[in-house]
Amino acid sequence: MEVFWSAFVDSIKLLFGGDAALYEIIGLSLRVSGISLVLAMCIGVPLGYVIGSRRFPGRGLVVAIVNTGMGLPPVVVGLTVYMLLSRSGPIWDLYLTLMGQEMPRVLYTVPAMIVAQVIISSPLVTGVTLAAVASVPAELRLQARSLGASKLQEAILTVKEARRGIMAAVAAGFGGIISEVGAVNMVGGNIAGKTRVMTTAIQLETGQGNFGLALALGLILIGISFVIMNGFTRVQQSGGRYER
Amino acid sequence: MEVFWSAFVDSIKLLFGGDAALYEIIGLSLRVSGISLVLAMCIGVPLGYVIGSRRFPGRGLVVAIVNTGMGLPPVVVGLTVYMLLSRSGPIWDLYLTLMGQEMPRVLYTVPAMIVAQVIISSPLVTGVTLAAVASVPAELRLQARSLGASKLQEAILTVKEARRGIMAAVAAGFGGIISEVGAVNMVGGNIAGKTRVMTTAIQLETGQGNFGLALALGLILIGISFVIMNGFTRVQQSGGRYER
Amino acid sequence: AAEEPAEEPAAEEPVAEEPIETTDLILASTTSTQDSGLFDVLIPAFEEAHPEYKVNVIAVGTGEALELGQNKDADVLLVHAKAKEEAFVADGYGTERRDVMYNDFIIVGPPADPAGIKGGTVADALKKISDSGATFISRGDDSGTHTAEKALWEKSAIKPAGAWYNSAGKGMGDVLTMASEMGGYTLTDRATYLNMKNDLQLEILCEGDTVLFNQYGVIPVTDATNMEGAQAFADWIVSDEAQTIIGEYGVEKFGAPLFFPNAQ
């Protein structure tokens, strides 16, 4: 057990030890996760709203696809993104044809990581949002409409009403992003100082047998996401509809 | 693009090619995921119900912890489980002290993988269930109680009412499990014929540069989870409360 | 990469006072090289010698590294699977292959040595392990180490199969951890073993045999994004300066070098 305790102590020491490289890694993790989360929300929340609030033929199939998307293996996503962005991949060729010059390299950069993260977390956000939106009484949307709400305003109201569920969606999406390693490793390359984030750093240390350090980094990551989630939760908890 | 097409063709060929090793891997994946999912549901649904339906001091903190749990880095989970189960870990010592004999090895076996998977997916199931349960009108629970429901019967009814959200929770949990590789790899060891599952096999092929094969395996995995999710979704979709 | 004038470095003659414009160089290598810590000294030295390049290490399996090279997503490769490397160059994916260094393989196992292989030859050891059914963990990932292991089995005419033979499909560090936990034997490169020794309940039981030889080579990728950089790296790593660094790495920490430079 003292292994965990010493990892805990180490994590504190590391966190306040002033190691610039660590701060850089943490910063990059937060930047990548933050941007990815915002993009995943921009995709997942509207999509979840539309699927959750409308009835259309094939809806069940769409939901099944979204649910399947929650279980995309990160390595496969990484591989796919890699293949798309590779110099011998289709986008590269297309760019060359269209622009008449070589595409600047996207692989092993932050944008590539973000692309992979967004692909991984969007279905999570969509799927949970969908269920949350579907649990908002249709009468409520009708009420909004009857008071003159446009389709967009109705959607905003619905999302607000389903806030708790949507926060869960965002939390799940964030969790998927912040902990993900397979895809970022593959398309980011875990390049020190450039694309190394907390998870790939942890993986690296684990591979080198530095379990204590890996664990300490893991605790730092978990601690950071706890702080973020705690802020989150304050929003999520306020104004529950059905509590007594 | 033809890379994806050929991977697709390969995946079909593989799937119906009668390769016993592949079937074994698929079978193990399903077994591990299935058992893990059931266990995660056994933990997550009741826990989510309790947190979602009760008010107690520190509830916000508990929710934040659950949300954080959605983002546990698999490598850290793997590492932790590894350290706990390791021959130099605390459980081994405890067993020796209590039973007077060495504990049979758990590491690099299916049960160890299941432990890791359950740790990873339980918070997902709990977090989404929690939000779903919290969106069930308190009046409905009160109604059940007023008709003579016990606490358990009330819980069952609430869970049934929140079915859609809970199905999303289960889908998210299943997605987390079926796609997870970091932790199973670490505690399972990816031993051919013993603990090799689809995700670790994909990772292995990727590491060997067999991108086409990796992709084909990935498509098979995604296909399998789509079939499962599709069955799922039929349950999830039936009997929506608020649809018109 | 003449098509990329914007990123073209002033390679010939960096003008003093002006900040040097660096270009990225993608080095695909094996996890074992990265995990051994060699890059932590090698890369800074290269970047000091060639400040116009910024090396980005992508540490993956040997197979994956070759694949990245084939797709031109890496500029230069440092891997250890000689036969595959030669085929890679022969197929035109790499410009040339040069030996850089080697380290040696060892067989490690539990201190109790249930199969009793200590001190014997490699062939002897493998036979005893398979006969006694003692646990053996194989990399099983087509890596250089795995390729070497397979060759050894073949040479001793044993077909490794059965419950005792575990094909792990994992990196060296992981396999060592597994061997330690499972009380089994494994074939490892010395560097990784020495690096992790303290956390393992494993001892060197068989070493020094001439068949246990692990050659690393460097290959600049044909038509790479940063061809100049790739060539510069390949030239530099076989230079005396780099070879000295390689030879000295690990002496301080482990009392013996981890890699033996052998560039011609």
Added chain:
Amino acid sequence: MNASAHRCGGAPIITGEDIIVRYHRRTVVDVPRFQLCDGETHAILGPSGSGKSTLLRVLGLLERPTRGRITLDGRAVTAGDKGARMMMAAVFQNPYLFKGTVSENVAYGLRLRGVPKSERDDRVAAVLERVGLGGTQRQSALRLSGGEAQRVALARALVLEPRILLLDEPLSYLDPLIKRRLVQDFSRILSADGVTALYVTHDQDEAMVVADRVSIINDGAVIRTGGVDEVMTLPTSPWVADFIGMDAALSGTILESVEGIAEVLVGEERVFARTDLPPGTDVLVGIRPEDVMLFEAWAETPVSSARNQLLMRVESIEHMGSTDRVSLHSNGMRIASSISRAASRELDLTVGAEVRAFFKATSVWVQSAAGVPSGV
């Protein structure tokens, strides 16, 4: 249906034509023509499950009918038409409030319309005062009692001062005190210039106070439409009569007519009624139970103005709370009387007993039988 039934006071503002709503193959609404006229308050009465709420949603452009056309001010509109919806505001049967405070709920529509904050606050305060919830602005809307929630839903619509108000049982959760106040308030708001209202209710008294016209709907079909007095006094079928708590309208013939007071033969009884119809006209005759007073059979002629005094036999007595409803017949004429419980006790009414029924000529509603399809 009466020929005048479809006559609008103003121009039709909303017209529904050939409206059919089907849910799972069951036809829930089937209305060939429905007109809501400019400035009127149109009450919809009908039993539970008859399609009132569905019709309201359809006419309010909140739900697309399975079939049918809706025109607003003569222009065809559909459920997607936002401009059209902006003219309306609805209060649903079940008040679904939004998360947030009372004032956020009430201000919602105003915010959508871009009304500035200060004006919004003033209007919200005023309308809350009006529904008896002054000062509750900052309470959570989700923690209100049933009646409070209903009033917030009402305020949310009223505050918009829309041209068309759609009200689906807006007062069902309210106590008589506040209800009385709101009904009075309604009749003031709704009779104001240019406000048109569709008002679904179960309370006939409410309908009679606020409505100009009434439609009675049963099983998805409008079976009676007309002015409120006419519909509520002259049921054209036994079902309608029963529904509005009367006996069926009586058939009769006008015998003679002097100074607007006619003598009408109903069965073998003679009834005096105020009507301008000429002698010989076949008519329908209706008398509301509240207008029939009962006295002991041996009582002397009381008031001069109660022109009709009939000796009748009690057929049945039904207790309705503070009143008893007594069915009476004599010589082929059948009417009901609604009297206070105390009066009923005092009269010691029993089935079969004889009583004297008094009602005034002006309490008798008379309409030409021509043009009223039989059986409707």
Added chain:
Amino acid sequence: MNASAHRCGGAPIITGEDIIVRYHRRTVVDVPRFQLCDGETHAILGPSGSGKSTLLRVLGLLERPTRGRITLDGRAVTAGDKGARMMMAAVFQNPYLFKGTVSENVAYGLRLRGVPKSERDDRVAAVLERVGLGGTQRQSALRLSGGEAQRVALARALVLEPRILLLDEPLSYLDPLIKRRLVQDFSRILSADGVTALYVTHDQDEAMVVADRVSIINDGAVIRTGGVDEVMTLPTSPWVADFIGMDAALSGTILESVEGIAEVLVGEERVFARTDLPPGTDVLVGIRPEDVMLFEAWAETPVSSARNQLLMRVESIEHMGSTDRVSLHSNGMRIASSISRAASRELDLTVGAEVRAFFKATSVWVQSAAGVPSGV
């Protein structure tokens, strides 16, 4: 409060003592003592937001009060007590139905009680028939109209045939036809042996038909409890009077008494009333507006039995739908009369006009003023 007010018909079955419910520091219910007696139907009347639903939830062991004790059959119970809850069934103001079919909803309580399937089906069919929803067993409960949903909620409770029924405005969404039927049905069910009911309602007529006793609650406090006739006829404060649609009870003194008919001095008017109280007693006097008939001031004495005939002045007229409510005064006496709209029109009533008010001695409710705290 009247001394007899707390007298139970049977033994108290549920007793609440010192019940206080606070939400966010606001006291919503504050009831020192509430008794629901065995076999009685106890109606709770009160304005919107007065705490009726909260009190019902507390007494039904569905919500823990902030403070207070509840005893059931003399045994202290709390909200967690399942055995106690098994004796009761509740219908809430807002019918929340469960996902599933109508029959699944109605059978829910039976399933919990382990009633076998075939018996369950029979009982469900029977109770659905009773609430007018026969044959709807397999419909989805979530797609019902407001009134249908309310009836399913009602059936869900009735089917359990519980010892105690808690009904929170169970008929608010229903049309008069089905309401009339159900009220009659209720009064039969509720008067059956051993069924005790707490009945929250806004409809006084409903209360008068089904209830044995009535409590009036305002601002969380029970301000009046007693037999239904007494409470509904003899308001003990202006607020209660206004709430039940009367003028305040009058104070008077009995002058003389002959054969159970007393002459009571009210203000300077003399009123005949049936009472056994001796001359000289100070009394409270109440007359329900429905029992007061109005005639032209110059009308002759009509019916012999209406012993009271007063010439009074009209103070105000309020339109209430089919009836008008007229407030009258003369010589310090103030009463109200509820007359039909037609009669009102015929009388051509205007404020300040004189009319003759008739009411019977038996319509006057008299009670000794002793023991009634002033201002309540």
